[in-house]
Amino acid sequence: MGSKLLVIIATGEKQKALTGLMYARNALKQGWLDDVKIVFFGPSEHLIVEDEQVSKQVKDIAVVGESFACKAISDRKGFSGEMEKLGVKVDYVGPIISNFIKDGYLPMVW
Numbered sequence: 001m002g003s004k005l006l007v008i009i010a011t012g013e014k015q016k017a018l019t020g021l022m023y024a025r026n027a028l029k030q031g032w033l034d035d036v037k038i039v040f041f042g043p044s045e046h047l048i049v050e051d052e053q054v055s056k057q058v059k060d061i062a063v064v065g066e067s068f069a070c071k072a073i074s075d076r077k078g079f080s081g082e083m084e085k086l087g088v089k090v091d092y093v094g095p096i097i098s099n100f101i102k103d104g105y106l107p108m109v110w
Contacts, residue, residue, distance in 0.1 A: 002035070002104070003033040003106075004033065004034055004035045004036075004037075004100075004104050004105040004106065005027065005033050005035070005036045005037070005108060006036075006037050006039065006097065006100045006101065006105035006106065006107045006108070007023070007027075007036060007038045007039070007108050007110065008038075008041055008097065008107055008108070008109045008110070009021065009024075009038065009040050009041070009044040009110050010040075010041045010043065010109060010110065011043060011044055011110055012043025012044060012046060012047050013047075014047060014051060014054060016110050017044055017047055017048075017054055017110060018053070018054065018057060019110065020108075020110030021038075021054070021057040021058065021061060022057070023108075024036055024038050024061060024065070025057065025060060025061050025064070028061065028064045028065040029064055035105075036065055037065070037068070037105060038061060038065060038066070038067035038068070039067070039068045039069075039070075039096065039097055040058070040067065040069040040088065041069075041070050041073070041093055045069050045074050045077065045079070046077060046079075048069075048083065048086070048088075049079045049082045049083070055086055058086050058088060059086045059087055062086060062087025062088060063087065066089070067087070067088045067089065068088065068089045068090070068091055068093055068096055069083045069088045069089070069090050069091075069093070070090075070092070070093045071091050071093075074090055075090075
């Protein structure tokens with residue numbers, strides 16, 4: 001079985017989010033795992049659009065990997081367009097998370 005990771009960034013705390021983003025970015029760029037997917041959920045979505053340092057990390061990750069943001073939350077808060085500009089796919093993440101887990105991705109939540 002391959003090594004597949006689902007990084008879920010849910011925290012609104014900048015330092016925690018940056019730590020999770022750093023790991024995800026390095027795992028993707030360095031090929032530490034067979035596949036890495038990233039999901040932004042809840043308070044992290046607000047942090048992404050409000051904090052320039054965090055949004056830059058999110059944009060950098062979008063170049064090397066696939067990431068998703070929760071459409072229900074970003075639509076409600078009015079920043080789905082901003083997330084998409086960073087290269088993040090905006091969709092309902094409940095089924096996405098569930099399907100990744102079913103497909104053998106190990107969830108790591110920050």
